[in-house]
Amino acid sequence: MAAVARPVWAGNLSFGLVSLPVGLYTATDSHTIHFHQLQRGTSDRIRNRRVNERTGDEVELDNIVKGYDTGDEYVLVEPKELDEIAPGRSRSLEITGFVDLAEVDPIFFDKTYYLGPRGKEYGKVYSLLEQALAKADKAGIATFVMRQHEYLVALKAENGLLTLHTLHWADEIRDPKQEIDTLPGKAKASDKELTMAEQLIGAMSITWDPGEFHDTFQEKVAALIDAKKAGETVEKAEPAADPTGVVDLMEALRASVERASSPKATGGKATASGKASASSKASAKKRIRSTPKEDLSGLSKADLYKKAAAANLPGRSQMSRDDLVKALSSSASRP
Template identity: 65%
Template sequence: MARPVWSGTLTFGLVSLPVQMYTATENHTVRFHQVQRGTSDRVRNKRVNERTGEEVPLDEVVKAFDDGDQYVVVEQDELDDIAPGRSKSLEITGFVDLEDVEPVFFDKTYYLGPKGEQYTKVYALLEKALAEAGRAGIATFVMRNHQYLVAVKAEAGLLTLHTLHWADEIRDPRSEIDNLPGRTEVTDRELKMARQLVDTLGMEWKPEEFHDTYQEQVNALIEAKRSGRKKGKAEPPAESTNVVELMDALRASVDRAKKPARSTARGKSAKRGSGTSETGKAALDGLTKAELYRRAADAGVPGRSAMTRDELVKALTRQENAA
């Protein structure tokens, strides 16, 4: 069982609920070490005085703030004196509609569990109330000498805690990006065709079908180099759409998105009638990865989002042969 990263008392009104908090996500990024080329010698970072070039012992390293004119040294015990300490309270100050909290505010997710069986009824009561109301409890709490703004939500029968960014941490996109479209005009025909493309490419949200394919390719590259094999390169990125050809690109995209369903139906019909498929492997080899993916989506191929182009061809070929 996982160990809680924080425990304390969640309160709303005069109701108290002892809870424990657990990390909800994990990072599966491939970790690399630094080594000197041509050797197996690890390269490590050292704390070095940039003026003298000499290594500095850890106990001589202190925190300092650069105010522009000088460094203001701040000792750890001075930070401890003003820090609120390890808080044991998670007090909900109010409840807000979930749709009012913009996605940009959400940071990290944790699971909340009752601290003991005797608290399960209060836990279930809050979870059901939040689920029916479609609201989230907003609170602040302290963990590891850091204060967090959080939202407590009901999700799939349990309580979750989402750390939120403070309002002054959210950057204004208008001041960060100097080429936003603003009042750029689009024609009714362009908008209608774009909406049609969005509707045609509609899909159900199934997160289990999406995988970190880049990390899979990194692992495949490592294995290929370990065994002395060569690893192929990824497909080049798509070229930018010319504004003059925008309508043509939209129309062609809609036609391409619709085509796989019709082609698949014809292929199955041909296979039943003659024992051979009109859309065999040779035909699939001539399609782009986007076309193969749309065909896989229409055919309900599981795990298609994580597949390479060759894997899509093989999966579609297997499914067609089995039809």
């Protein structure tokens, strides 16, 4: 049985005179491959330590306090002092008001958490708020303190549960006009260029399915590790495309529209003739039929996922190990 997740924060969610004990749960995981730091030419790990820069001695965590540099001196602050001044003693999540979701610019959204009731007896209040938010298509705006930081958050109803999205404070959003000195403003484009750009957007329009996308870089990192372990080499990535110049813009747009509008079966590339295309499909079918059925039962989930990615199986990121085996077996058996 899988271990039950523990909340990263627990407190009371209140709106009006209604109070609901809730727990906050991490909503996302990172699949980034992590490396240890080693000294070159050895297998010796490099460790980060808390060291007194004057004496060079290592300092225990209990002997470390926070210091704010005022220029002339450090103002020392103990961790418990930060807890003592926290609004609501770090256990209150009070909704200030409700706003239309469309009013919150996407740039304000930061991290997502799941919100769950702390006990089945609070299920009715939880469900009531979730249904009311979903029907009104609004988000509750609140602030709360977690780990000695105050957060501005948006409470939303999503797929039958409540989610909490931390938001950036207004003064944390940078002004792009001050950050980027090369912004063109409303650069003049010809009617033909604008029409062609709109056609390209239309030709490349797709239905949003997050399961269709996966982290190809992490897959290549895993392949690199496997290759180096086996003493093999891997193919280097292609260099980045050259920037499109103003003179070549119209031609680049036209070629892009033609490629995006071509049949998906050809992978976006025109074939020399319909007969050649049919012939290649027929030979491909023969090769698939003649390939012995692979035994997938002994493969790990990571290896199965690599095969699913190579086969471009939809929804693979949400599949269990057994689901991956079934999907791959079904894909291999199709002509």
